[in-house]
Amino acid sequence: xxxxxxxxxxxxxxxxxxxxxxxxxxxxxxxxxxxxxxxxxxxxxxxxxxxxxxxxxxxxxxxxxxxxxxxxxxxxxxxxxxxxxxxxxxxxxxxxxxxxxxxxxxxxxxxxxxxxxxxxxxx
Numbered sequence: 001x002x003x004x005x006x007x008x009x010x011x012x013x014x015x016x017x018x019x020x021x022x023x024x025x026x027x028x029x030x031x032x033x034x035x036x037x038x039x040x041x042x043x044x045x046x047x048x049x050x051x052x053x054x055x056x057x058x059x060x061x062x063x064x065x066x067x068x069x070x071x072x073x074x075x076x077x078x079x080x081x082x083x084x085x086x087x088x089x090x091x092x093x094x095x096x097x098x099x100x101x102x103x104x105x106x107x108x109x110x111x112x113x114x115x116x117x118x119x120x121x122x123x
Contacts, residue, residue: 004096005057005058005059005096007085007092007094009057010057010083010094010096013053013054013057013059014083016050016053018040018042018046018047018050019050019053019054021040021042022036022040022047022050022051022054022060022076022078023054023059023060023078023080024078025039025040026060026076026077026078027077027078027080029077030063030075030076030077031075031076032065032073032074032075032076033047033048033051033074033076035075036051036076051076054076055076058079058098059078059079059080059096059098060076060077060078060079060080061076061077061078061079062074062075062076063075063076063077078099079098079099080096080097080098080099081097081098081099082095082096082097083095083096083097084097
């Protein structure tokens with residue numbers, strides 16, 4: 001995975017309608033690949049291709065949901081909160097703001113213990 005995507009990479013990703021739809025949907029709540037396919041009206045292979053691109057550039061996060069009787073499954077959450085582009089003195093400057101893990105919408109399995117510890121420490 002790249003450390004920080006280049007301006008060209010971010011523009012390529014954000015120019016893709018499917019990738020934007022996935023980011024928009026997962027900014028509201030974590031969603032599985034099947035939910036994304038249904039919500040965004042795209043095939044699951046298309047979802048998985050875009051998810052991999054978005055994850056490679058840290059614009060999307062993956063969490064594993066545990067099921068008691070069936071297989072586990074992944075849900076995805078947008079980490080992108082803002083992308084800005086500025087033209088100044090003949091050069092482009094871009095920046096990406098990401099949502100930190102504590103402010104992700106929805107429930108994260110791995111954060112339950114951390115929240116309990118924080119609550120206990122705050123008492």
